[in-house]
Amino acid sequence: MKLFDEKNFIHQLSIDCVIFGYKAGELKVLIPKILLKKPLYSLPGGFIYVDESIDKAALRILEERTGINDIYLEQYYVFGNENRINNDLLNNLEEFSQQMNQLEFEENGLNWLTNRFVSIGYYALVDINKVNPKMGEMDESVDWYNVKSLPKLIMDHNEMVEKALETLRRNLDEKLIGFNLLPETFTMREVQELYEAIYDKPFARNNFQKKILDLDVLERLEKKFTGAANKAPYLYRFRR
Amino acid sequence: MKLFDEKNFIHQLSIDCVIFGYKAGELKVLIPKILLKKPLYSLPGGFIYVDESIDKAALRILEERTGINDIYLEQYYVFGNENRINNDLLNNLEEFSQQMNQLEFEENGLNWLTNRFVSIGYYALVDINKVNPKMGEMDESVDWYNVKSLPKLIMDHNEMVEKALETLRRNLDEKLIGFNLLPETFTMREVQELYEAIYDKPFARNNFQKKILDLDVLERLEKKFTGAANKAPYLYRFRR
DNA sequence: AATTTATTGTCTAATTATTAGACAATAAGT
DNA sequence: ACTTATTGTCTAATAATTAGACAATAAATT
Numbered sequence: 001m002k003l004f005d006e007k008n009f010i011h012q013l014s015i016d017c018v019i020f021g022y023k024a025g026e027l028k029v030l031i032p033k034i035l036l037k038k039p040l041y042s043l044p045g046g047f048i049y050v051d052e053s054i055d056k057a058a059l060r061i062l063e064e065r066t067g068i069n070d071i072y073l074e075q076y077y078v079f080g081n082e083n084r085i086n087n088d089l090l091n092n093l094e095e096f097s098q099q100m101n102q103l104e105f106e107e108n109g110l111n112w113l114t115n116r117f118v119s120i121g122y123y124a125l126v127d128i129n130k131v132n133p134k135m136g137e138m139d140e141s142v143d144w145y146n147v148k149s150l151p152k153l154i155m156d157h158n159e160m161v162e163k164a165l166e167t168l169r170r171n172l173d174e175k176l177i178g179f180n181l182l183p184e185t186f187t188m189r190e191v192q193e194l195y196e197a198i199y200d201k202p203f204a205r206n207n208f209q210k211k212i213l214d215l216d217v218l219e220r221l222e223k224k225f226t227g228a229a230n231k232a233p234y235l236y237r238f239r240r
Numbered sequence: 241m242k243l244f245d246e247k248n249f250i251h252q253l254s255i256d257c258v259i260f261g262y263k264a265g266e267l268k269v270l271i272p273k274i275l276l277k278k279p280l281y282s283l284p285g286g287f288i289y290v291d292e293s294i295d296k297a298a299l300r301i302l303e304e305r306t307g308i309n310d311i312y313l314e315q316y317y318v319f320g321n322e323n324r325i326n327n328d329l330l331n332n333l334e335e336f337s338q339q340m341n342q343l344e345f346e347e348n349g350l351n352w353l354t355n356r357f358v359s360i361g362y363y364a365l366v367d368i369n370k371v372n373p374k375m376g377e378m379d380e381s382v383d384w385y386n387v388k389s390l391p392k393l394i395m396d397h398n399e400m401v402e403k404a405l406e407t408l409r410r411n412l413d414e415k416l417i418g419f420n421l422l423p424e425t426f427t428m429r430e431v432q433e434l435y436e437a438i439y440d441k442p443f444a445r446n447n448f449q450k451k452i453l454d455l456d457v458l459e460r461l462e463k464k465f466t467g468a469a470n471k472a473p474y475l476y477r478f479r480r
Numbered sequence: 481a482a483t484t485t486a487t488t489g490t491c492t493a494a495t496t497a498t499t500a501g502a503c504a505a506t507a508a509g510t
Numbered sequence: 511a512c513t514t515a516t517t518g519t520c521t522a523a524t525a526a527t528t529a530g531a532c533a534a535t536a537a538a539t540t
Binding site: 445446473 | 517519
C-alpha cells in the first residue's frame, strides 16, 4: 500500500481548494467527508509534485474531485500559522487509511504528513451541473453545502472559506468571473440571484440589469418560455 | 561553517520581500547585490523555520534587512512555477559563500538549496528615513532603486516586483496604506506626489486634496514655513 | 376573446459623485 | 507696496448612480 509517496511531493506544503458552485439561489461549497469513526469535514486538498507548478497541482486536485479540467481557479491566500498541524489525523492514526497504526505509518514513510503544513488556498468557480463530485481515497461522501451553513471543518478550513468568499466578492465585478458559476445560458434574473447569493444582499432589478448589460459582455439569445403567466425573459450567454 | 541549517527550515519554500520606500517623488525598492564575480541582484528573502508562522518569518527577514520591526507588510502572491530554480546559485557554487565547491556544499548539507523552490511574495511599506539597510551574509551592497528602473534581478524577481506594485495600487485607496511610506508629518503636496509616483500618473491638485481630506484620517497640524515665497502649507499626520 | 396576473425590459427624473475652472489667501522676494 | 509661486477652498459642469414609473407580454382566468 502506498497512499502518498513522500519522495515525489514537496514536504510541509499543501494546496486546499474552496470549490464554489451555485444552485437555486444558494452559493455552495464542495465538502468531502472523511472516512473515520468521528466524521470529519475538510476542504479538498492535496500536495505538489517536486516538478509540478502550483497552478497545475491545483488543477490536478480539482480535476480529481470534479472531473472538470477547464475550471476557473485562482490562488488567493497562503495559510501559514505555526500551529497548522493536522491534529485530527494524529488523533486518528489507527483509523486513518484502513486501520494503519503509528508504526506502520512510519514504516510506510508517511510521517511527514504529521508535520506542520503551509497551505496555499485556491478558490474555484464551477457550473454545478457539470460537476460529478468524486470521492477521495479516504472519503465517505462529498456534498455541496450552502456557504452560509457549513459544517465545522478541520483546522482553519472554515476561515479559509471565509477568506475565499471575501476574495470572490472583491473580484466579482472587476474580473467578471461570476458567469463561471452559471450554465452556458441564463436569464438576467438568474444573474441577479447569483449576485445576491454571493453578496448576501438584494439589488434593485432595473439598475442591476442596466449595470450588467453595460458591461457589454453578454450576448442576447432567444426568449425562454417557462410556461409562467408573464412576459418571457431573454436568455443570455457570456462571451469572450 | 553553517550558513543555513536545513534541519530547521521548511524545505523548498521561501519568502521574498519587495520593500517599498519613497523619496523625492520616486517609489523605490530595496535591492541587495550578491557577492559574486558576476554581480547578481536579488530580492531580500529567506526561509521559514518549522515552528514559525510565515508572517513572523517575513517580519524577521525584514527586520534583518531594515532594522525595523513594526513594519507594514502584506502577503500578496505565491510564485510556484516548476522551473523556479536558482540557476545563478548553481552556476556559481564555487564562489558562493567563500569559495565553497560542490563537494563541500553537499557535505555541509546545503544541497537542498539547489532544489526547486516555491516562494511566498510579501511586500512591505517603510518610511525610507527610518531604514538602515543591512547587508545579508552574502551581499556586497544594498541600495534603493527606482521601481521604474530596476536592474535585472535573478529568477522571476522582476516579475515579483511588478505584481507587488499592481497589488499596492489595488490596495492603496481601499486600505489607506500609503502613509506608511511617508514620515510622521507631511504636506498635502507630498501625499499627492507619493500617489503620483505609485500610480505613475498626475492628479488634479484641488480634487486630490478634497478626496484625501474627505477620507477623514488626517490630522491637521501647524503650518510648515519652508522659506519659499508663497503660502506655507499645513503639515498633516495620519491618525488611527 | 377580453381580462387578469406576474414579471420583464426600459425610460426618465432625482440624487449623488466626480471633474474642471476659478479665485482669494499668503510667505517671502523685489 | 508690489510681485511671485503656491496653497486652500469654493462653485459650476459633467458623469454616475439610484429610485420611480410604465408599457410589453406569456399564460391563466373569465
